[in-house]
Amino acid sequence: GAGVSQSPRYKVAKRGQDVALRCDPISGHVSLFWYQQALGQGPEFLTYFQNEAQLDKSGLPSDRFFAERPEGSVSTLKIQRTQQEDSAVYLCASSLRGASGGQPQHFGDGTRLSIL
């Protein structure tokens, strides 16, 4: 079956523009995570959904970042009024179960966002 799919793969935007990044998780996966990865660093947690409920958004850097998963499947990460420091790779991951129970997370290939 298909893995986690993210689109677009690359996004270039001018500072101040709004962007929307899409994640299609593996079908049937309950949990969905967004991470931000700066060059040469490990991913940093942004937010977590269990089905359509956003249970943890403690990693979102500012109120310019917003994520949703309205039907419990596809998720969108939106960044408003982009800044240069938002340039990074945004990774989406999904896992089968809700709470941790030894389920590995499956990652997409990410969206590389460049803010000019």
Next chain:
Amino acid sequence: KQEVTQIPAALSVPEGENLVLNCSFTDSAIYNLQWFRQDPGKGLTSLLLIQSSQREQTSGRLNASLDKSSGRSTLYIAASQPGDSATYLCAVEPDSWGKLQFGAGTQVVVTP
């Protein structure tokens, strides 16, 4: 606050040598620990997941150990191959929700 550290940051070995990658974490109250592989321009591929009650996991040439009390995990890759060249990341789950906290990774190059 949990901190995850991976040493060394980069490693180069000739083909056939065994690889030893280290991961340390400051808070031993973790649920799971995972090792991932990341190829350039790609997402992460899960290699091994060790639950907090386990001491090690094995898959083929890979073996990962976990010592919660000392805050350490080690990934062993036996008989390395050029195809093992990648960045290896360890991540801990600090709570039951599944979110991961990553180290910065070890970049591995295996030369033919």
